[in-house]
Amino acid sequence: MCAVPLLFTWVVLTWADIPADIRTVSTREGEDAILPCGLDSPVNLEQEVFDWKRDEQEVFFYDMGKHYNNNGRGGQDPQFVGRVRLLPGGLRTGNASVILSDPTEEDSGVYKCIFPHLGLTRRIRLIVVVEPRLRLEIKEAPLSSGWARLCCVSRGGQPQPRGLEWQTQDGNVIPAEGAPTAAADVKGHHSISQCVKVTEPGIYTCLVRQEGVHPAVRDTIQVFALSAAQVLRMLAGRHPAEADRISPGC
Helix, strand or coil, rough: EEEECCHHHHHCCCHHHHCCCEEEEEECCCCCCEEECCCCCCCCCCCEEEEECCCEEEEEEECCCEEEEHCCCCCCCCCHHEEEECCCCCCHHHCCCCEEEECCCHHEEEEEEEEECCCCEEEEEEEEEECCCEEEEEEEEECCCEEEEEEEEEEEEEECCCCCEECCCCCCCCCCCCCCCEEEECCEEEEEEEEECCCCCCEEEEEEEEEEEEEEEEEEEEEEEEHHHHHHHHHHCCCCHHHHHHCCCC
16 A cells, blocks of 8 residues: 545546357466366266367377376477366366466467367367556645545556446545546557546545456555645745745634
8 A cells, every 4th residue: 555645724358259169267377277178967087088279289188097297198288388287086077177377378368178089179268367567646636725636557457457446445436537548568468547536535446357357456545634734834845935825724
């Protein structure tokens, strides 16, 4: 939390494009991701064959107990070596799901879980969310004005945040000053900013929401109220002419 004084004269990819047979999984960068794959009935898969692929990359191949992690097979794509393992206890209940460790943005994409002997394929779209970095600041706080403009800048988010909002300490949304400003760099990392005007001291929170990820990314800023005497002392040091125009009793 950062604290900023506010001077007062009294005591801030559309889902329609995804085919219906693809299941979407979202995870934060660095958090283990479970890629789900199972049959419609609890069949024991320990003596079955299935293959996890992303495009032409070999992610994980299981062949009746043999797989990359027990030296039973070779050919795993270097990107996934040592990072993919079976979901514990899943095979006995018809579950061929795997766990992808320490995912990065480069792991995002469509994965296929293929059962060649059964003629079945499951598709999973993995979205590795890169959390944005937030910067909160006061853009404007005129001396003795009784208000301040708080701005929140979200940088580096992927996928594009669904929205940004300011809330009071009670969770009430503060009306924004116009539409948020958005931009993206060449890597597809998104930035978005939004400003609000506040007229009371307190703790204000900026929230940025991303599709499929909870809770929202947030940060807070605290605004303090100063008494009339404090304002006058600051004005006397910084703007003597303005201080002379303000009555000590205000």
